[in-house]
Amino acid sequence: MKKVTVNLISESVFTVQGHGVHTAFIEMENLLAKQPSINLLVNQRHARGVDITHFHTFGFFALRRLLSRHVGKKVISAHVVPDSLVGSIAGAKVWIRLFKHYLRWFYNQADLVIAVSPYTKDELIKLGIKSRITVLPNSIDTAQYHNNPGIKERCRRELGLDPKRAIVVGNGQVQPRKRFDSFIRVANQLPEVQFIWIGGIPFKAAGADFAELSRAMRRSPANVLVTDVVPHQQARLYMQASDLMFMPSEQETFGLALIEGAACGMPVIVRDIHDYDATFGDLVIRSDEDHFATTIKRYLTDKQLYADGVKRSHRIAGRYDTTKTERQLLDLYRSLLSDDSKTAGV
Known part of the structure; x- marks a missing residue:
């Protein structure tokens, strides 16, 4: 039976990395590479x-492929909605209207748009997307994040971290909407805890509030380690070395890093925003600016509460493992190609 040829497109491979879109692309690449029915x-x-042709980005390289006559059916994973760029890229408020027009046009060229969350689907409909939209959440190979006390000890030793100190980790770009300022504020309130932020400003001067946030990174308190942009494997080591994930973002289309933290077997504390309602519900621990520090301290010191947080995270990891989404993705491909005799065997 003839394999189905899929051309996976992401400009993150040869441009800026250190962000969730690239992680989602890598996870999908790994998933498809294992499928005997797919020629990737x-x-x-x-x-x-x-x-x-399955697109994860919408830059010039992706645009040229989109306009090609040899792309077959066009699938676009919508990781970005207009609000994602406000608080991410410098000057976004100035050119956001023009960007909306481009993004609407780009997504409307697709035979299928994959929204990574129900929230994203709603935003796409508001944007005016007329292409078929379906929700398929991001997923990760959770086996790669397996953790236990021995692995945690080894990761701390390899990274030069204190083997006994409590570690709270955040993971993402340093940008206004991720609320790195809240992360620093909480670290100042809990000086006995080691805080680690995995990430930096991958878009450099193009990042929103670049100068201010660069200064905040340099002036972080003694109990905060900012790794800057690191390879994905090293980011995983930092998460496996940690005890609790803290993500104070005020806007997310999905929140892939939360699955990574959950898969490492630690409680995940987030800002209480509606963006997580359909994807994580009460499986994440919700808090707010006034109570972040006390919530973190409670989960680090109360063994029963901590165990409950770990159980919630195990449920997140089970829900968003690639084994749960691979059949859905292949079924979506098959539905697009169902009238084509070349699809036998998908």
Whole structure:
């Protein structure tokens, strides 16, 4: 039976990394590479005989592929909605209206738009997307994040971290909407705890509030380690070395880092925002600016409460493991190609 040829497109492979879109792309690449029914290509410029081109980004390289005559069916994973860029990229409020027009046009070229969350689907409908939209959440291979006391000890030793000190970790770009300022404020309130922020400003001067946030990173208190942008494998080591994840973001289309933290077997504390309602519900521990520090302290000192947080995280990891989404993705491909005799065996 003939394999289905999928050309997976993401400009993050050769441009800026250290963000959730690239992680989601890598996870999908790994998932598809294991499928015997799929012939996987990545960022192929002149490929012929492609059945499906699946886009994760919308830059110039992706645009050229989108307009090609040899792309087959077009699938776009919508990781970004207009609000994602306000508080992420410098000057977004100035050019956001023009960007909305482009994003609407780009997504409307698709045969299928994959929204990574119900919130994202709602935002796409508000944007005016007329293409078929379906929700397929981001997922990760949770086996890669397996953790236990021995692994945690080894990771701390490898990273030069205190083997006994409580560690709270955040993971993402340093940008206004991620509320790095809240992370620092809480760290100042809990000086006995080691705080680690995995990430930096991958877009450099193009990042929103670059100068201010760079200064905040340099002037972080003694109990805060900011790793800057690191390879994904090293980011995983930092999470496996940690006791609790704290993500004070005020806007997320999904929150892939939360699954990574949950898969490492630690409680996940977030800002109480509606963006998480449909994806995580009460499986994440919700708090607010006035209570972040006390919530973190309670979970680090109360063994029963901590165990409850770990159980919640195990449920998150089970819900968003790639084994739960791979069949859905292949079924979506098959539905697009159902009238084409070349799809036998998908």
